[in-house]
Amino acid sequence: MSKILRVNMTNLTAKFEDVPEKYKLTGGRGLTSAITCAEVPPTCHPLGPNNKVTFATGIVTGTTAPTSGRISIGGKSPLTGTIKETNSGGMAPQKLAHLGIKAIVVEGQPKEKGKFWLLKVDKDGARLLPADNFVGKGLYETYPLLFDKFGEKVGIIGIGVAGERLMANAGICINDPQNRPSRYAGRGGMGAVMGSKGLKAIILDDKDAPGVHIVNKEVFDAGRKKLTDALQEHAITKPGGALHTYGTAVLVNIINEAGAFPTRNFSDGRFEGAAKISGETINENCKKRGGVGTTDHSCSPGCVIKCSNVYPKPDGTELVSVQEYESVWSLGANCGIDSLEVTGELIRLCNDYGVDTIEAGVTIGVAMEAGLAEFGDGKKAIELMHEIGKGTPLGHIMGTGAAATAKVFGVVRCPTVKGQGMPAYEPRPIKGIGMTYAISTMGADHTSGYTIAPEILGVSGKVDQFDTNKADMVRNFQYATAFIDTSGHCLFVAFAILDIASGFEGIVEECNGVLGTNWTMDDVGRIGGDTIKMERAFNEAAGFTKAHDRLPEFMNYEKLPPHNVVFDVPDEVLDKVHAP
């Protein structure tokens, strides 16, 4: 029987508890949000003693289900003040599941301020160890030291100096299959919450661990096959398909062509340098430069999509893993930078200091708007990132994210919702994603409902990107996504399962196999919807209203080239998403 591990940082205790009945049929986001709603006062200070951070694997994580190696990390966000769930792949999620742990709940705060700890978990139990030797350093230095101490086969969930310093853009880092500190549950500043608990890292050793119990192996296997088939058939997710060949940055040219590639702090929808930072160029350089460069890279074992990459320097040695769409956009086009060498270095610094690449790039864009650097000045952008590492006042500003940077410098063109920086899709010419940003329970977040699939990619049918009547679609995407985030699958399975119904059935059957349930496709919306409603109730109690379910005002009056459109979805339509 799987357990919940409760870690109290005030008393420095780590105790296993039985999983309460109400949590037995959920996992991932469904579980982190349920625990946060049950245990965290909505009005508490995110960095104070009453917040908690919960780590929960998905329902099927740790099984052989394809592309399901995800962990959800949840609590109250210091970036947004809302409830937060941020998920990641990497080597840790499956190990946590193998250890028979459904969730780790970390609460309290050390009496000794500035003291950090490691949580070591293996088949024999869990214990807290002093982290003194592992703080104050970049993660490219720290993670190897941890592997030296605990062996190469552990999973690590840790924070960098940004998290130690309680910066609101601190992410939580998980090692990739080659043990790079490169996979992030980045959004929402949960690294700062971990930092506020004095928890530097969780070390997971699954040697001789029991593994995940599957109630009905036959049902599970049937589901797994359906999903695997769908992933291997769909043009976007199949081996040699778009994501495998070009990575997520395959989107650069597509979104740029759609006039929705946010450029120079959301002042243009098309970037003249897009081709230079595209997936095609990444692929070409990986091939041309040889050495370690490859687009055939996955972030966690068992992924059949393999959208990751290792990007080489001109001499074939490693610059960084991974040049993803969101990162090459945020640290590239959004800052007017058209160089993969620069975006690669900036991504490396984000990984090293422990911050989210999206928020970091949106922050640099705002800083450029404020006059701290010229748009396009890669050298200066790198200097700005280094300030985070140095912990200077400017570094603290940059590490606190775009909304704080805009506030401090009086910048009105601040592309955030509920304090979180917008991802790489301009809402003005793509109305559904704008609605999604506006009404998401966690601030601007494309992964809360990836309506880009129908609006741009033609997945699950094509809808007009400029159509404003999308309340039903946006709601349905939010619900389905919450379900996927609960299952433990990477959201990228959505491309395949939206087009191939049997793939979606496969996910439901995998869950039924693991849990012994009899869910049908009809349960997906209910299960995901229950999570969203719970999250909205938390936010409402925390003080959020429909006035916060809005895009930043400037998008209502500044026309965005090349389509020269404003965001014109009426407030009533936004309000209809969750009150139909």
Place this chain on the structure above:
Amino acid sequence: MSKILRVNMTNLTAKFEDVPEKYKLTGGRGLTSAITCAEVPPTCHPLGPNNKVTFATGIVTGTTAPTSGRISIGGKSPLTGTIKETNSGGMAPQKLAHLGIKAIVVEGQPKEKGKFWLLKVDKDGARLLPADNFVGKGLYETYPLLFDKFGEKVGIIGIGVAGERLMANAGICINDPQNRPSRYAGRGGMGAVMGSKGLKAIILDDKDAPGVHIVNKEVFDAGRKKLTDALQEHAITKPGGALHTYGTAVLVNIINEAGAFPTRNFSDGRFEGAAKISGETINENCKKRGGVGTTDHSCSPGCVIKCSNVYPKPDGTELVSVQEYESVWSLGANCGIDSLEVTGELIRLCNDYGVDTIEAGVTIGVAMEAGLAEFGDGKKAIELMHEIGKGTPLGHIMGTGAAATAKVFGVVRCPTVKGQGMPAYEPRPIKGIGMTYAISTMGADHTSGYTIAPEILGVSGKVDQFDTNKADMVRNFQYATAFIDTSGHCLFVAFAILDIASGFEGIVEECNGVLGTNWTMDDVGRIGGDTIKMERAFNEAAGFTKAHDRLPEFMNYEKLPPHNVVFDVPDEVLDKVHAP
């Protein structure tokens, strides 16, 4: 007939309009809040094109009513995001009234970014002039340049570099009777709104101006006499009384004795160095040092209370005007500083750069908590203030106020409500003022309802400072205060009129005299209450809920010495203030 002057900074026009019927019987805060509610979208960006800043004199301002030289400045606050009214004395309010102008409404934004203008108003009209020669300098340099240009007898309402740089703690400065840049409508960052409009200063020349029309002179005179008598009779407000002799800093020893003098960023209620920064010490040094030092100083003509002072250096030359209670507390005890030389220098820098002293001191306290300086280090505190003048990243943080500073440095002990720093009364041992901070429409604000009068000073009867059942009292104080802020009287008249009923009748009669109304004492609560309700409706539309009508969480679990109490007013009692 008085007019409204509408200034459009986009078109650079200044036009007089008739006063609409609905605004004829109001003034001051009643008018700024009404115009803000009618014309400013509650969800607009405070520094964007859709906010407006309104300057309105009180109903009786510009008449011979005693202590009535106030101007209200309102709009949406960049500090709090709420509606804001902040008022001040100084030489400008009465001149504006003499010019027959009920309000100036400033809207739009210059097309040319970074360009600043002066608004010159005299009996012949209003016009905008380039301000190029008057920007980028300290106000102790700028104001004399403006008086050189426009004559010594003008009133000036202007901003310093903090406002030019859009810092959320930028105040609006008004010259005192000796033309110092020393009187401030400081709170809520309205200086940044003025800055965002490209308006550096308003120059008011009332030579040969028509003056204020009084409908019924007899009624007015009777009221004026009643109020004057009350002010001259009450121990706190009379000539040679507490405020006249010691200034507002007479409160230092009183509040310290009550265990409610916030010390070292609200971590103690009693400051060991209180006596050194007290009103008694100010008075003693003014006498002992001779020279320009005096406690016989008023901020505007016609004030019979004269709570201001000019504080001398040891050699008798001027250090600063004015060492007020809030300032010697915020920049003194709250930073662990027990030197009037240091607080004087810090106040001078606030005046020079154009920031609110309360917020500046609360911000330095938070910065000290964050480790940027040791508590008590006056030299470092002065350096931190200079950063604002230099416009460094750290200066931008400090100029953005306490909440932003806490956010950027991850400080949990952040004594703010709705983003505004708390004034000099600890809410944990004085429950009514804590309730007032919590439910004020404008963030933590003692001037929204000065319940210290009954809770500590025994004015209008004495109530127990620890009693938590004060919803009715808090509401009544808010309503009465909104009326006083509308009348144009300084809030300090409250001491006298709360104890001497005929004084309060006097204010009502003064208003009746000016307006030709027949208000009675029963109308006070209605008129003030209407303003509060209107302000709350604005805030609700802007996204504020009862979750924001709360003190910071740490005050609920950190016990404050010496009484070792937390803030224990139940949420239901807080909610009863405005929903009885």
